[in-house]
Amino acid sequence: MIQSSINTNIDTVAEQQTHREPVTVRTVGRKATITKEELFQAALNLIGPQKSISSLSLREVAREAGIAPNSFYRHFKDIDELAIELIDRAGIVLRQILHEARIKASRQNSIIRSSVEVFIEQLDADEGNLSLLLREGFTGSRSYKQAVERQLNYFQQELQDDLIRLERLNNSKIAHPELVAKAITQLVFNMGAKVIDVPVAERTAVAEQTMIMIRMILEGARHLDEAQFQ
Numbered sequence: 001m002i003q004s005s006i007n008t009n010i011d012t013v014a015e016q017q018t019h020r021e022p023v024t025v026r027t028v029g030r031k032a033t034i035t036k037e038e039l040f041q042a043a044l045n046l047i048g049p050q051k052s053i054s055s056l057s058l059r060e061v062a063r064e065a066g067i068a069p070n071s072f073y074r075h076f077k078d079i080d081e082l083a084i085e086l087i088d089r090a091g092i093v094l095r096q097i098l099h100e101a102r103i104k105a106s107r108q109n110s111i112i113r114s115s116v117e118v119f120i121e122q123l124d125a126d127e128g129n130l131s132l133l134l135r136e137g138f139t140g141s142r143s144y145k146q147a148v149e150r151q152l153n154y155f156q157q158e159l160q161d162d163l164i165r166l167e168r169l170n171n172s173k174i175a176h177p178e179l180v181a182k183a184i185t186q187l188v189f190n191m192g193a194k195v196i197d198v199p200v201a202e203r204t205a206v207a208e209q210t211m212i213m214i215r216m217i218l219e220g221a222r223h224l225d226e227a228q229f230q
Contacts, residue, residue: 034067036075040086041065044128047135053083054141084147087136090129091151094122095158102162111166112214119188120207123196134193156185163218174221183217 042065122130137148160181195203
């Protein structure tokens, strides 16, 4: 039931991402109405590599969105509620992108490269979803870190399912796929946090090292003698 609900949310957000027009937030004067999506975009406009959502004020977001502060409360009770929903939204969008990349992969080598390359590409994407998760996961408040951790658990579960599926296609099997998925998820997100502000050449080198480490994890899991761990 939980996974079904997650997939439904992913499909819904992905469809919204595909069909909606680019959001223009800044306006002259104040708007009479505002959508959640416009408030999300206003917050993303204001934060950056060195600025957390927790540093924003409600008035800043309202001004960026072109609304009176009171209009903010039609959708959120405070900045924290907006931030947590924005983190959830970012996770859903990114999981859909990475899931599609893995679905297109037919071999383990391609699933590794396609996933890492798509992950790196998202660091430079205009949407800012990945940078948001990386920043709040390491420097955000406790509630923000918990929201990011929930999203990482979803990433981990979906990666586990895809790894099992691909191993079956290749007539092979990995020991403890849940731990393999956890190790890979943590490795890739730590890599992302490390390279988010570095030059492209250095970022590429770290990504290549990460792919090698992922292959090492997978090969080790395929040849693990579980009897040694009893």
